Amino acid sequence: MGRKEDNIEKATKLIEKPEKIRNMGIAAHIDHGKTTLSDNLIAGAGMMSEELAGKQLMLDFDEQEQARGITINAATASMVHGFGDNEYLINLIDTPGHVDFGGDVTRAMRAVDGAIIVVDAVEGVMPQTETVIRQALRERVKPVLFINKVDRLINELKLNGDEMQKRFLKIITDVNRLLGKYSPPEFRDSWQVNVQDGRVAFGSAYHNWAISVPAMATYKITFKDIVDMVREGKQKELAKKAQLHKIILDMVIKHLPNPKEAQKYRIPQIWKGDIESPIGKAMANCSYDGPVSMMITKIIVDPHAGEIAVGRVFSGVLRKGSELYVSLAGNTKYKVQLLSMMVGPDRISVDEMAAGNIAAVVGLKAAIAGSTVSSIPDMDPFEPMQHYTDPVVTLAI
């Protein structure tokens, strides 16, 4: 069995273990490296060729490969990552931050419980960094920080160690100021990022390496070693010693919540129905017993399957053949004709999708992005998603 097939098999086994799932997004100001990081994580986890990842603009590749890149960017990609003695299913949901700025970012944020905020080490915190942090926190999505393009500080700006430290400190302070400003009050302190516990990683998404303070001990590498290797043109070697996907996915597993933990505090924010009702309880507990509830975050169009509704299952178990109601579509029931998960760029057909997962469903014809889907006819819909424009624009209004 190839690595990819092996991963697919493992992924389908993890969908019923919520404590082993992380639903996360990557959010950044334009050009700070979100796409490069996403591609390299997926490739590192064995789901896409490493040559292709992050080099889309530079390489000439065939149409199918290009189409795959687009598929990845279109919705979600699941990866399996080993951490300690366990394997985890990481669902990376694309949060299109730039072109289609606004609604789509917020919708994607609804599906995730955690986010990697990417900040370019050269540019620092920019207006859209603030916007995406605000979007994430409004949805009670917990952040970690990746400071990207560190190779440029070394090779282009030729900074020394002290100067680099100063830059990192400024970025971390700026990010924490925003986290302090927009975090839900109960997480204002505990969601601040810090270097010591590993909620901040540094690296180069393009050159495929990263490091964090705890990882320096685990992988036996110092910051000085890294700087020396980059200066000496040994980034390929560095990418083997301090692998981007390992360090970033370790950080995700360790510091971002699983759906069971997250739904407890997220549901009261994103759904205003009766939390003591059967569906309210099922969602707050991410329970498999109880009614199905799902929020559609995106509709994608597949040349073979037609319209596919992608979204987060918050309670119950979605089954092929189930009949479900779609908000604003009256009492009509829609049959789940095909159910799948996206593993890397591939859509894998499954029979069941349990609470806490991201599912792709064919058959929910009335669904649009933002629809509430449920096995009960009168479920209170999820809160509409509010999106923010750039702070600069907000100030001008």
Ligand code: GDP
């Ligand atoms: P996005 O707009 O946030 O998705 O950013 P991209 O991933 O498209 O990256 C923007 C540009 O920065 C591209 O030209 C990338 O090749 C480049 N880039 C991304 N990460 C790095 C990095 O770590 N180092 C360097 N030198 N360039 C990078």
